[in-house]
Amino acid sequence: xxxxxxxxxxxxxxxxxxxxxxxxxxxxxxxxxxxxxxxxxxxxxxxxxxxxxxxxxxxxxxxxxxxxxxxxxxxxxxxxxxxxxxxxxxxxxxxxxxxxxxxxxxxxxxxxxxxxxxxxxxxxxxxxxxxxxxxxxxxxxxxxxxxxxxxxxxxxxxxxxxxxxxxxxxxxxxxxxxxxxxxxxxxxxxxxxxxxxxxxxxxxxxxxxxxxxxxxxxxxxxxxxxxxxxxxxxxxxxxxxxxxxxxxxxxxxxxxxxxxxxxxxxxxxxxxxx
Amino acid sequence: xxxxxxxxxxxxxxxxxxxxxxxxxxxxxxxxxxxxxxxxxxxxxxxxxxxxxxxxxxxxxxxxxxxxxxxxxxxxxxxxxxxxxxxxxxxxxxxxxxxxxxxxxxxxxxxxxxxxxxxxxxxxxxxxxxxxxxxxxxxxxxxxxxxxxxxxxxxxxxxxxxxxxxxxxxxxxxxxxxxxxxxxxxxxxxxxxxxxxxxxxxxxxxxxxxxxxxxxxxxxxxxxxxxxxxxxxxxxxxxxxxxxxxxxxxxxxxxxxxxxxxxxxxxxxxxxxxxxxxxxxxxxxxxxxxxxxxxxxxxxxxxxxxxxxxxxxxxxxxxxxxxxxxxxxxxxxxxxxxxxxxxxxxxxxxxxxxxxxxxxxxxxxxxxxxxxxxxxxxxxxxxxxxx
Numbered sequence: 001x002x003x004x005x006x007x008x009x010x011x012x013x014x015x016x017x018x019x020x021x022x023x024x025x026x027x028x029x030x031x032x033x034x035x036x037x038x039x040x041x042x043x044x045x046x047x048x049x050x051x052x053x054x055x056x057x058x059x060x061x062x063x064x065x066x067x068x069x070x071x072x073x074x075x076x077x078x079x080x081x082x083x084x085x086x087x088x089x090x091x092x093x094x095x096x097x098x099x100x101x102x103x104x105x106x107x108x109x110x111x112x113x114x115x116x117x118x119x120x121x122x123x124x125x126x127x128x129x130x131x132x133x134x135x136x137x138x139x140x141x142x143x144x145x146x147x148x149x150x151x152x153x154x155x156x157x158x159x160x161x162x163x164x165x166x167x168x169x170x171x172x173x174x175x176x177x178x179x180x181x182x183x184x185x186x187x188x189x190x191x192x193x194x195x196x197x198x199x200x201x202x203x204x205x206x207x208x209x210x211x212x213x214x215x216x217x218x219x220x221x222x223x224x225x226x227x228x229x230x231x232x233x234x235x236x237x238x239x240x241x242x243x244x245x246x247x248x249x250x251x252x253x254x255x256x257x258x259x260x261x262x263x264x265x266x267x268x269x270x271x272x273x274x
Numbered sequence: 275x276x277x278x279x280x281x282x283x284x285x286x287x288x289x290x291x292x293x294x295x296x297x298x299x300x301x302x303x304x305x306x307x308x309x310x311x312x313x314x315x316x317x318x319x320x321x322x323x324x325x326x327x328x329x330x331x332x333x334x335x336x337x338x339x340x341x342x343x344x345x346x347x348x349x350x351x352x353x354x355x356x357x358x359x360x361x362x363x364x365x366x367x368x369x370x371x372x373x374x375x376x377x378x379x380x381x382x383x384x385x386x387x388x389x390x391x392x393x394x395x396x397x398x399x400x401x402x403x404x405x406x407x408x409x410x411x412x413x414x415x416x417x418x419x420x421x422x423x424x425x426x427x428x429x430x431x432x433x434x435x436x437x438x439x440x441x442x443x444x445x446x447x448x449x450x451x452x453x454x455x456x457x458x459x460x461x462x463x464x465x466x467x468x469x470x471x472x473x474x475x476x477x478x479x480x481x482x483x484x485x486x487x488x489x490x491x492x493x494x495x496x497x498x499x500x501x502x503x504x505x506x507x508x509x510x511x512x513x514x515x516x517x518x519x520x521x522x523x524x525x526x527x528x529x530x531x532x533x534x535x536x537x538x539x540x541x542x543x544x545x546x547x548x549x550x551x552x553x554x555x556x557x558x559x560x561x562x563x564x565x566x567x568x569x570x571x572x573x574x575x576x577x578x579x580x581x582x583x584x585x586x587x588x589x590x591x592x593x594x595x596x597x598x599x600x601x602x603x604x605x606x607x608x609x610x611x612x613x614x615x616x617x618x619x620x621x622x623x624x625x626x627x628x629x630x631x632x633x634x635x636x637x638x639x640x641x642x643x644x645x646x647x648x649x650x651x652x653x654x655x656x657x658x659x660x661x
Contacts, residue, residue: 258387
């Protein structure tokens with residue numbers, strides 16, 4: 001198959017997700033500037049089982065893969081075929097494939113500085129993301145680093161599962177509330193899980209932020225409307241940076257490593273009393 | 275020393291930069307004021323301003339107030355921060371960190387790549403492929419590339435004289451970068467640049483505070499010195515300096531104790547001696563050491579004390595020779611925090627008087643991009659005499 005115009009491919013696991021949509025928007029912006037088309041292959045739409053990639057990889061000018069959407073070995077195979085690649089929000093250790101990631105460690109440090117330094121919280125519950133996702137892993141490691149930096153106590157039951165699913169996060173939050181209530185903050189690996197925790201706490205009559213502060217990683221319209229404190233990087237920019245990596249490779253630049261985007265704190269009512 | 279006569283080009287460059295500096299620092303915002311601020315004639319100012327506008331460094335925007343004589347209000351000139359971009363890089367023994375900034379030093383993007391133990395020509399390739407990661411992100415013409423490396427560097431000649439960590443010897447790195455990117459390329463010692471970056475950032479409160487020694491501990495140990503705000507250009511890698519540990523008969527290099535790989539190795543040894551230690555078997559960081567030491571973990575306390583004892587050798591010599599007001603501990607080692615400073619003071623006091631130690635202010639600079647930022651400052655200052 002060949003395309004009428006040069007084309008960038010995007011492989012994602014859910015093109016309508018808030019994050020994925022913003023990344024794809026960013027890729028399209030740069031593609032438009034260079035008169036490229038963008039073809040999106042969403043291989044596991046809305047919870048459906050993952051299906052094989054349908055893009056004709058060799059006909060593409062370049063390919064962006066979002067958040068571990070396909071196995072690393074498959075991506076290594078694409079690299080061997082010579083197609084320019086960019087990874088968004090994940091990396092493959094031991095390869096030279098360039099990637100664009102947000103600085104999860106810096107983001108967690110910023111959130112913890114806010115919770116500990118500015119809000120005076122010391123007993124913080126963490127809601128994990130999906131164990132096999134790079135972002136989830138880095139945010140958890142970042143959280144634990146900050147726990148050490150501030151010399152805080154972290155009982156094992158304060159690390160609860162969320163799997164990047166608001167339902168799972170709510171369930172874990174309820175279970176923890178039934179077990180113990182001696183925490184003074186909840187930090188979620190993404191903002192949708194943070195909102196789910198906020199709902200559970202509010203329904204249980206817990207004073208937020210008086211008794212418990214709540215914050216989450218990433219930002220969207222939902223966190224703004226619910227007053228959830230977050231840290232966020234510009235996700236559209238993440239897409240733009242990835243597309244630029246592809247354009248650079250297409251004009252002959254050999255590159256390796258990761259482009260890292262910083263995050264900024266967005267303090268709202270769930271940590272700052274109005 | 276031979277003194278070269280200034281040429282017409284030199285004079286023009288000087289005048290252009292005077293003009294640009296005056297606008298950048300807010301000394302003047304229109305052609306008439308620029309003539310007063312720079313001492314140049316009005317026709318010269320107009321000609322140079324037109325050039326700088328054409329090249330994108332200045333832009334006309336808005337109208338100023340009328341003069342006291344009721345003359346025509348002047349057109350205002352503004353500095354364009356995004357007219358050019360600069361890539362600043364720091365290479366240590368572990369990775370390449372590169373930043374892309376505009377002419378006000380504001381970060382546009384960061385790009386990093388691990389060295390994975392590579393040295394020599396392979397490390398040069400990784401350096402270039404990392405810089406390429408930011409070349410792909412350029413929004414404006416590239417003003418310069420500037421690189422900090424560990425070791426002894428001849429900045430004027432653009433040659434890495436000796437960098438054992440990277441196995442770079444007499445490497446004409448600036449020429450390689452110039453050939454690659456067709457723009458001015460600068461190189462300097464990492465710690466010198468870290469010191470420069472701190473001075474330029476205005477971290478110092480007083481002139482006296484500008485007398486500082488920066489000890490950068492990454493893959494090796496490097497020293498940078500600023501005296502009265504100016505960078506002393508003979509700093510460098512002291513990781514190869516040997517010392518005789520207590521109870522041993524053979525001297526070992528400082529880097530063999532303070533370099534990160536040595537710290538990991540020593541932690542492994544201590545885990546065998548202290549099986550219940552909180553030091554993790556994998557993924558060890560300085561924060562783990564600090565946290566465990568803070569909880570009175572004997573292995574972590576011992577490790578931290580050993581690091582402080584060896585680092586105190588460099589600290590003591592710095593104090594004895596230079597009497598700095600401030601000693602900055604830079605790099606990831608800063609994560610050891612106040613515990614490290616307390617142990618350093620203790621060990622330094624074994625060799626110098628307590629008064630000498632007390633007179634020195636110790637600070638921590640954990641910013642990973644300190645040297646890369648210094649590299650940017652050097653390049654922008656050399657090219658445009660600003661920042």
